[in-house]
Amino acid sequence: MITASTVLKLIAPYLSALVIILITVILAWVVSLVIGRLVRQSSPQMAGAARRLGVVVVALIGGTLALQALGVSPGILLLVIALLGVTILVALWAPLSNYGSKYFSDIYTPFKVGDTIKVQGYTGKVIEINPMTTILLSDEEQLISIPNVAMIRDVVVNMSPQAWKEVVIPISLAGNVDLPAFESDLRKSLAKLRLRLDRRFPPVLTTKSRTAQSTELTLIVMLRRPEDRDAVTLEVNKRLTEVLEQARGAKR
Amino acid sequence: MAPLSLCINTQTPLIQFLNPPEAGLRDSSYGGPTGLLGLREGVDYRFSPGGVTRMVYPLVRRLLEKGVLEEAHWVAFNPRGPRTVRMGKMTLHNVSIETERMSGYGKVKEAIWGRIHEIDAAEPHNDLFWSEAFSEYAYYNRITAELIRSLDDELDFDVFYVHDFQQLAVGQMLGTLKPKIFRWHIPFDATVIPEQWRALLKAYLDSYDVIVVSARKYAASLAGLDPDAKILRLYPYVDPGDYSRPSQERIAAVSERFGIAPQDEVALVVGRMDPIKGQDRAIKAFSSIAGEFPALKLVLVGNGSFSGSKSGLGLSKSAVWRAHLEEMVKTAALENRVVFAGHLLQEDLDCMYERCKFTILPSVREGFGLVAVESWLHGKPAIITQRSGIAELVRDGMNGLLYDPDDAGALASQMRALLGPGSGRLRARLARNGRTTSKKCFLDAAEKAEGKLLAEVTEAAVTEA
Structure with missing residues (x-):
């Protein structure tokens, strides 16, 4: 005969797993929020990545504990994940390092399509930055393909006039964010920094690509003095994050 | 040349609606293949007198008649209008922005107008592009560009023809690789343009494939400010x-x-x-x-x-x-x-x-x-x-x-x-x-010149592609 205690014993592991998952979800949300606060002066791309990483770590720990509650050995699970990770890293090391470098160079390397740069002894105009390589066009009309990893590892010289003035910040907007309102609010916010920026060059927001899910934009602001670069970049990122949060809260 | 699908953008609408739309009408569409069904000219609407629309409309009508254009879509600011109005092969798309944003947009528009026409020399508006009002000007242009972009997703236009300084930023905001023409209707004298305006003005102008002006002296002055621009002088016209x-x-x-x-x-x-x-x-x-x-x-x-x-x-x-x-x-x-x-x-x-x-x-x-x-x-x-x-x-x-x-x-x-x-x-x-x-x-002269321009920009786009 099935008694209440038998039923309880039967569903107890599932209940435990459910509770762990719920706690994990809440914890992931809190961690994402805390990381967001801690890195609010980083670029929105980096802040987003840090938040995602935090959430994934919490989810992995929570998931492992939930599986353990269900009787699955966490050792085997962790071993499978680790082996899978190592296999992916070994097999895709070169493209992954280029892709990763592209991600970081987008945010931290001061050049953009149209600039003339010198890297690894090659000089040319940047005509494309794809996930694997940065393509230069030399004066002799030769195409030079530089792996993105070189942009992080090697010295890159931006030879474009007034390149020091430019702060280029990539922005990724969800497809349902009201772009006109976002731009309007961003302009209002950045106008407060105008004493630190070159008055001849108001911020320019360019649409790089667009899908139903997201809009990739580039924000360019121009500095007034080179020594302000770090401080202005931090402040622009902070303001950008605030406007982004506001825009996400007021989706169309 | 195959008939083109053209998207026109002006601030002033071809048709002004004289009465506020009835409840729900703002989100609706008027018309059918024969025109503004059920509406009376002079009572419900009127054609905008003078200015840009007075010039552009006869040309579009003529180019449609002659088969240079297959269809035309006209996007304009028209807060009282319904979302779309069908007029035969022409469709009017009306843009609206919130009332509270209109005053900022209007201030920027008037400031640019005043500066270019040297109305108030005492107020050069040097910091105009940093003002709060400019964020509303950008908002209006972005709203317009977004509407044009969504229409383009659906209709796949061949060419965009943007008219006058109120819409200047639309080209840059569109972000399309398709040909874009901009007609600068007001005078252009680079010497009256503040130093603080020039970089942004040039950036916006550079987003167009061709810039059309109304006089030789404007073309020369514009070339001085923006040597990279392809500039064409075409006289305005009447029918x-x-x-x-x-x-x-x-x-x-x-x-x-x-x-x-x-x-x-x-x-x-x-x-x-x-x-x-x-x-x-x-x-x-x-x-x-x-x-x-x-x-x-x-x-x-x-x-x-x-x-x-x-x-x-x-x-x-x-x-x-x-x-x-x-x-x-x-x-x-x-x-x-x-x-x-x-x-x-x-x-x-x-x-x-x-x-x-x-x-x-x-x-x-x-x-x-x-x-x-x-x-x-x-x-x-x-x-x-x-x-x-x-x-x-x-x-x-x-x-x-x-x-x-x-x-x-x-x-x-x-x-x-x-x-x-x-x-x-x-x-x-x-x-x-x-x-x-x-x-x-006369319209005949404009038909030839504008037809040639459309053919050149679209062919150039095909050749370059």
């Missing part, structure tokens, strides 16, 4: 078919309506009520010769612009300007000699052109000055400000009379030349030669 020769009875009736007696002589100024149109200069010149020519009357035709109307931005500058002019007239004790006719229907305007002895284009600065062409079409001589695009088509004393708007006595002197004894031969010569000149600004 002579839109102008009628009214009967003597009708002319007499319209004259009587405005208190113009048969023995009166009329000097006519046609232009919206705006300081830039220089009606004050015409009044000053008129008052200085009024005693010499007691039969002369000055008739001012024109109202506010779309921007000043309730169906537009609701800016009140036209009313303020008219009050100022009325005060000037009162001070000069010329109330019985100066007529404020307001906006006239085309047929009544034709009567006034026929009734006048000559016309005056007294603008402080004028992008082109099609009213001089209208004057020539009616066989009337025109006195034309040197600071207008059309001045480059005028040889003083041959097909028109030019004057320097800063020379207080110059306009009065030219008016005297057309009124004094023996002036009949001069008037006849100016009218005859003026009519010949006017053909350079």
Whole structure:
């Protein structure tokens, strides 16, 4: 005969797993929020990545504990994940390092399509930055393909006039964010920094690509003095994050 | 060349809706293949008078008729209009922004207008592009660009034709690789543009494949500011078919309506009520010769612009300007000699052109000055400000009379030349030669030039691709 205690014993592991998952979800949300606060002066791309990483770590720990509650050995699970990770890293090391470098160079390397740069002894105009390589066009009309990893590892010289003035910040907007309102609010916010920026060059927001899910934009602001670069970049990122949060809260 | 699908963008809409839309209508569409079904012209809507739309509409109509265009989609600011209006092969798409954003947009628009026309030298608006108002200007342009982009996703246009400075940022915001043409309708003189404006202006202009201006001097000045730009000079145009020769009875009736007696002589100024149109200069010149020519009357035709109307931005500058002019007239004790006719229907305007002895284009600065062409079409001589695009088509004393708007006595002197004894031969010569000149600004000429431009930009896009 099935008694209440038998039923309880039967569903107890599932209940435990459910509770762990719920706690994990809440914890992931809190961690994402805390990381967001801690890195609010980083670029929105980096802040987003840090938040995602935090959430994934919490989810992995929570998931492992939930599986353990269900009787699955966490050792085997962790071993499978680790082996899978190592296999992916070994097999895709070169493209992954280029892709990763592209991600970081987008945010931290001061050049953009149209600039003339010198890297690894090659000089040319940047005509494309794809996930694997940065393509230069030399004066002799030769195409030079530089792996993105070189942009992080090697010295890159931006030879474009007034390149020091430019702060280029990539922005990724969800497809349902009201772009006109976002731009309007961003302009209002950045106008407060105008004493630190070159008055001849108001911020320019360019649409790089667009899908139903997201809009990739580039924000360019121009500095007034080179020594302000770090401080202005931090402040622009902070303001950008605030406007982004506001825009996400007021989706169309 | 295969017929093209064209997207036009202007601030002023082709059709202005006179009444607020009924509940729910704002989000709906009017029409069918035959036009504005169920709506009455003059009651529910009217065609925008003058300005950019007056010029662009006949051309689009003609290019559709001739098969150069397969279809045209016209995106414009029209807060009172429904979302779309079908007019045969043309579809009008109306943009609206929140009322609270309109004033910021309007401020920027007026500031650019004022600076380019040198209206208020004391306020150069150097930091305009950093102002809060500019964020609303950008908002309006972005809203417009987003609408055009979504239409393009659906309809796959061949080419975009953006008109005038109010829409300048649209090209950059569109972010499309397809050909984009921008027509700069107002004067262009790089020397009056503040240093702080130039970089952004150039960035916006560079987003277009071709920039069209209305005079050679504007093209030269623009090339100085933006050496990379491909610039084309095309004269603005009118469709002579839109102008009628009214009967003597009708002319007499319209004259009587405005208190113009048969023995009166009329000097006519046609232009919206705006300081830039220089009606004050015409009044000053008129008052200085009024005693010499007691039969002369000055008739001012024109109202506010779309921007000043309730169906537009609701800016009140036209009313303020008219009050100022009325005060000037009162001070000069010329109330019985100066007529404020307001906006006239085309047929009544034709009567006034026929009734006048000559016309005056007294603008402080004028992008082109099609009213001089209208004057020539009616066989009337025109006195034309040197600071207008059309001045480059005028040889003083041959097909028109030019004057320097800063020379207080110059306009009065030219008016005297057309009124004094023996002036009949001069008037006849100016009218005859003026009519010949006017053909350079006819729709036929524009059809060829604009058709060629469309073919070139679209072919170039195909070749480059």
